[in-house]
Amino acid sequence: MSKTADLNGDGRRDTATVSLVTIRDTHQTFRLTVTTARRQAATTTFTVPCMCDSSGDRRTPRDVHLGFARVDGVPGDEIFVDLSSEPFDAWEYATYTLRNGKLQRLPAPGSGRSGLWGKAYPLMGIDGYTFSKAGRSPQVVRHELRPVRGFSHFSGTSTTYTWSRGDWVKGGVKRVEPITAKAAENTYFGFKGIAFR
Known part of the structure; x- marks a missing residue:
């Protein structure tokens, strides 16, 4: 599975390829390779948990490669x-970026040690991210809502992070008062303000 985008910022299209390496009982291993327009290559591997004794639970490179988006500064x-x-459990996304000729994980703001972008499916909670700019600096608001009054309403927090000097800097935390499940899903769930290419 290969797609092209400008991954090193030089204005030329580079190629990212995801390939399946191994299948085990509990996980699959994939390889991510980036080849720049100048034919310089970088590679890394990542694993995806699965019940791999069942072929229906196995993932393909097309399943795991979500696409490209410009996130940081x-x-x-x-x-x-x-x-x-x-597909209907808590979702976990990883972001890889090309730095100094090497692929490395770009931690999601507020993700702690995991570095992952987390999204709870609406039956468990409503999580998401809203992307924008603060002046010329990228900004991400992380939403974390949990059910109240059964599952008819959700409340939680929205935390703002701004990209500054090579990292996400935490800003204000805003309380999200209880709102209906439908309104919470429409407003906060998933990725807002960016489109994967």
Whole structure:
């Protein structure tokens, strides 16, 4: 599975390829390779949990390669991959970026040690991210809502992070008062303000 985008910020299209390496009982291993327009290559591997004794649960490179989006303040697109084990469970996405000729994980703002972008499916909670700019600096608001009054309403927090000096800097935290499940899903769930290419 190969797609092209400007990944190193030089204005030329580079190629990102995801390939399946191994299948084990509990996980699959994929290889991500980037070949720049100048024919310089960088590679890394990542694993996706699965019940791999069942062929229906196995993922393909097309399943895990979400696409490209420009997220941080460094020129070049980032590569999003889906590490989720189930399509309707908690979703976990990783972001890879090309830095100094090497592929490395770009931690999601507020993600802690995992570095992953997390999204809870609406039956468990409503999580998401809203992308924008604060002046010329990228900004991400992380939404984390949990059910109240059964599952008819959700409340939680929205935390703002701004890209500054090579990292996400935490800003204000806003309380999200209880709103209906439908309104919460429409407003906060998933990725808002960016489109994967």
